[in-house]
Amino acid sequence: MKEKVQNKKAAVLQAALGLLSEQGFQGSPMSQIAQRANIGVGTIYRYFSSKEDLINDLYIDVKTRLAQHTLGNYSASRDVHASFLVLLRNIVDYFIENPAELIFMEQYANSPLITAATREEGLRMFAPVNHLFERAKDEKLLKELPMEMLSTLAYGSTISLVKLKLFGKVKLDGATIDAGVDAIWDAIKR
Known part of the structure; x- marks a missing residue:
C-alpha cells in the first residue's frame, strides 16, 4: 500500500514538474x-495542501536529486581545483540530462512561493559545496569577493553553460564543456 502511495505522489511531482516547466x-x-498524473484532483490534496505546498515539495525533490548527482563522485580529499571541476561538471551533466528540472529551478529558485524552510533545506543539501568554497577561501585560492558573490558567479556561469548546450546554436562536445567548466574556475580563482 505504501508503494502505491509513493507512486501516486511521484506521479504528481513528475506531472507538476513537466507542466510548471x-x-x-x-x-x-x-x-x-x-490529468497528466492520471489521478483525480482530490488525490493531489491527500499529499499536498495547496499548489504552493506541491511546488515546495517539488523544489526539495529536484534539489535532492541534483545534490545526489552533484555530490555522487565528490571527495573532499581532492585538491580544491579538481573538486570544483567535478562538482561543476556534475551540475552541467545533470541539467543537460534533465532540462525540465533546470527550467523549474530557474523559475522557482528565487520565487516567493518557495518558503524559507524549503530554501534552508535546499542549502543544507549542498553543505559540502559550501565547505569547499570555505576551504578554497581559507587556502587563499579565490578572489577577494564575498562568498555569496563567488558562488553566484560560479553557479550562474555553470547554468549559462548548460543553457548554451541545451538551447544555443553552438554544438558543445565533452571536451569543450570541460574547458568551459575550467574557465568558470578561472573566473573565481585568484
Whole structure:
C-alpha cells in the first residue's frame, strides 16, 4: 500500500514538474496536473495542501536529486581545483540530462512561493559545496569577493553553460564543456 502511495505522489511531482516547466505557475492548474498524473484532483490534496505546498515539495525533490548527482563522485580529499571541476561538471551533466528540472529551478529558485524552510533545506543539501568554497577561501585560492558573490558567479556561469548546450546554436562536445567548466574556475580563482 505504501508503494502505491509513493507512486501516486511521484506521479504528481513528475506531472507538476513537466507542466510548471512548460506553462508556469498560473498556467498549470491542479486539474491539469491531476490529468497528466492520471489521478483525480482530490488525490493531489491527500499529499499536498495547496499548489504552493506541491511546488515546495517539488523544489526539495529536484534539489535532492541534483545534490545526489552533484555530490555522487565528490571527495573532499581532492585538491580544491579538481573538486570544483567535478562538482561543476556534475551540475552541467545533470541539467543537460534533465532540462525540465533546470527550467523549474530557474523559475522557482528565487520565487516567493518557495518558503524559507524549503530554501534552508535546499542549502543544507549542498553543505559540502559550501565547505569547499570555505576551504578554497581559507587556502587563499579565490578572489577577494564575498562568498555569496563567488558562488553566484560560479553557479550562474555553470547554468549559462548548460543553457548554451541545451538551447544555443553552438554544438558543445565533452571536451569543450570541460574547458568551459575550467574557465568558470578561472573566473573565481585568484
